[in-house]
Amino acid sequence: MKKLWIVALLLSCASAPKKPAAEPQAAAAAPSPAQPSPDASFRAQPPAPGAPVVFQAPVPEQHTLSNGLQVFVIERHDVPLVALSLAVRSGEDTDPAGKAGLSSLALDLLDEGTPARDAAAIARAFEDLGARYGTAADADSSRVSLTALADTLDPALEVFADVVLHPAFRSADVERVRVERLGQIAQALDDPQSVGQHVLSRVIFGEKHPWGYPAEGTVKSVKSITRKDLAAWHKAWFRPSNAALFVVGDAQSATLLPLLEKRFGGWKDGLAPKMAASGRAKNGARVVTLVDKPAAPQSQIWIGELGVASTAPDIFPVRVMNNILGGSFNSRLNGNLRTEHAYSYGVFSFYDAHREAGPFVAAGGVVSEKTADALGEFMKELTRMKSGEVSEAELADAKEALIRAIPALFASNEQTSGAYARAWAHGLPADYYATYQQRVQAVGKEEVAKAARDRLHPDEMAIVVVGPSVEIAPRLEALGLGRIELRDAQGEARKATAAAARP
């Protein structure tokens, strides 16, 4: 296994550097007399940028198949690969009560058997063609993707369409995949990071909302899912009018579209089922939720609240604000908890924006004995951010970082098809990427301040800590952020053992 140890966990950001005492120039690093001095005046300042790069995000050609399926195509002929992404605007949000994990389990089962092929035959078919197949289960969408070699696109598409349109959900396959899924859930429950994330979602969204559960479901819900549930979910949501296909790479529309028509044109539409509105829990007084991980050397701190929708009018000010707060290496949160205090390897914050508002999350792992201090610093930074005070330099850096990072989103065919598929699933307009840089550029200081004041509510944010409760509970309680409530790793209350954590 490849082991890499890296400097940064993720991209995050910082504050005013202190002037360090200069060390004397090292003798061995000094130039020998014969050489010119390695230092020179041009090194004193960063070089000016070259001629500005005008980056225009690729705009997909839009087509419609005879059954109404929308197809978006971007031709790129530099590598002989074609990336496809089929997006469906239904995901975890369509998991019925008590059936958490249904949508992602259905996705997992697509390539486990069709009337024409069993799981082994499907796997072998893709592998023989050098094609890579994958699925992604998201909060309100599902994606199925394929990367194929251009010269074997048609046979790869045939298998891909079979898998997407005709999953058999045979009992034997369902049972096998269910056992694997239960194993994955067990493994996630052993991992403090995913426990922190999942328990935070439960506290924010509550037990009546599908987003209050892990996308992979719970032990109980996964056991209750039947093959009928799976087939019904697929039939209800995998419909051409609820889906779109994104194709990026070495294919020409003139030859591609007949291929797609042959494979997907016969896909029949149907009516969208009625969905019961799912209610989010009403928050009472804020508590600090503690999940015990005995003797753990680190605590995972996960803080959050309801965030924003992807189409919210202030989405761009919110993104700039989050970049300053915890969305880059050089952010306030990372600068404080990592660079100033060395409590952590890295902390971060993000807005998970979907068609409906997903969570805002600020999180990271901190050394156990500093859990309370670190949580205090998190809250301090969140409160400072809410005040809306932002420096010109912070604003400029955040905007530049967001704007200049856009071209990299389109570096590969897979990234490009994925980016457009996600944007479509999030209900964003077709020119979202074409106008992105302009919209970030237009964000002013006052809009960032307003976004911070409107969107951040540190006094009400849910707080979840996964760590050694015996050692950390007394000091967490002393912070006065709220009553300590114990839950287990699945997010269920643990009243019976609550006393154990008390000093």
Place this chain on the structure above:
Amino acid sequence: MLAAAILLAAGAALPEIPFEKYQLGNGLTVILSEDHRAPVVGVDVWYHVGAVNERKGRSGFAHLFEHLMFQGSKHLNGDERTVFAMFERNGATNLNGTTEWDRTNYFETMPADRLELALWVESDRMGFLLDTVDQKKLDTQRDVVRNERRQSIENVPYGRAEERLVQLLYPEPNPYFGYVIGSHEDLQRASLDDVREFFRTYYAPDNASLAIVGDFRLAEVKPLVEKYFGPLPRGPHPPPVTAKTEPHTAEIRETLRDQVQLPKVLMGWVGPAPLQNPAVAPLMRILAAGKSSRLYHRLVYEKKIAQDVSASWDPSMQLGGIIEITATVQAGHTPEEVAAALDAEIRGLRDAPPTPDELERAKRNLRSGLFAQLENVGGFGGKADQLNYYEMWAHDPGAFSSQLETTLAVTPAQVQEAARRYLQESQRVVITVLPEQKQASAGGAR
């Protein structure tokens, strides 16, 4: 047969990377490759230093030092926030540094108009790091790295077992014993004197290669490379690596307890050094890549006794790359059952060659995986990394293509030979991880 025809058709295209390589007067190897698909440029500096160069009592030092390379240098004075801010406000993506067993690298993907800025930062830390490094930076990064250790090994399921496997395969004084991240005790010992000595010994232009891949013109970039890197002085010749990995002649078995629900079996061997045996990569894929691989098909799909399986060889270790085969035990089954099934599959490949179909599939997937990696100019495993890898190990970035051809020409008999040579039971370490709690074996949550 239809399948064979398809295989042949798809076998035509091989990924290639055009490049130009030259050396500056100070010995810095420069590898340039134009790629105009997107207006970005990947910059990637490889220093030929890693855990393999650490001395006894200083495990983890090469990686700790990597963190210090982000704390500012003479003309970019400040701390890691200053360095990251400079990069981020100029649109750097894929910005990071990594330390492995034998090398350390620093990379960023820049918007094409900001390439010169990356050359400015990289040359400044190559030439002028010691001007600003100080005790506070060392102490802070020591704590950050100790947190990285807690987060990546001590507080993740099976993390300590992975580390233990390496310790048993590469016992002290082998420098790989420290697992690159090192021990808390050794990290505590690292001093500023160590930092200065390490920098002077290993962080010199003639111990590094600089790869630049992306949307630029060779003629415009060459003078810039000379301007920023040309004046930096050569270093001393770093001491040669004298450590050796002793061959294992008797199986070692250990059992560990961890806070996990499912038991896991980990098997490790010392495999070949880089570029020594082209059959090992396909062998690993035949074992565990994809759902039609032998281990997945037998243990996960048919017998349903394993939750997941993996097989890998690390192609970047001069003292012998670790081969690791693992399986997580499915609820209701035992590690013994899983280990026996792993043994049977591994024995199968020692006793008979794989089928031609299996081998073709493995090669095809190696190739399409490479195509996908090469879509990125920089970042983890992108084009710049590929060029630097073959420069380091073959002294020729073009070995990317020849090595690929060699791998695609591997025969079933060579795969069997590799299994016989590297996967003997007498040469291995087996670690069994059992749940810590006394609750009923696997699947306590069921």
